[in-house]
Amino acid sequence: MPKNRIVQRDGIHFQGQRYLAPTLAPFVGHPITIRYDPRDISEIRVYDHDTFICVAIDEAHPNLRLSLRDIETARRARRRELRKVINDRIPTTAVRQDPRPTSPAVRRNRLRTYEEDE
Numbered sequence: 001m002p003k004n005r006i007v008q009r010d011g012i013h014f015q016g017q018r019y020l021a022p023t024l025a026p027f028v029g030h031p032i033t034i035r036y037d038p039r040d041i042s043e044i045r046v047y048d049h050d051t052f053i054c055v056a057i058d059e060a061h062p063n064l065r066l067s068l069r070d071i072e073t074a075r076r077a078r079r080r081e082l083r084k085v086i087n088d089r090i091p092t093t094a095v096r097q098d099p100r101p102t103s104p105a106v107r108r109n110r111l112r113t114y115e116e117d118e
Contacts, residue, residue: 002033002047012046012056015071019044019056027053038068 005012007027011020014034024046033047034056042065046053058066 002035004031005034006031011059012044014044015041015068016075017041017058017060017071020059021046021054021056023054024056036068040065041068041071042066 003014005014007024007030009028011018011024012032012034013019014036019034027048030048032053033050034044035047036044041058043055043057046056
């Protein structure tokens with residue numbers, strides 16, 4: 001599955017991972033195309049105008065075979081966990097013992113128009 005990316009100084013960013021290869025140094029700031037196997041995104045193949053440049057490796061997980069589905073599942077689980085933590089921290093609404101007195105609505109006189117004067 002080809003995707004377009006710009007080579008950053010710290011590598012190629014894709015799916016929250018950072019991929020590096022020494023061959024990428026001259027391409028910093030340039031657009032490239034990456035291709036990957038969704039069953040294993042521990043490495044990506046990098047192309048410049050359909051010319052193969054190199055294989056870039058996810059340095060955070062160099063020897064770990066990760067699929068795109070694994071990453072998406074982990075992200076969903078993490079989001080659910082964070083949502084639960086946030087919801088647990090939100091204080092429940094307290095019921096007031098003595099409700100605030102409500103003042104009656106101020107009635108304003110209607111403005112007169114010229115048509116009413118005639």
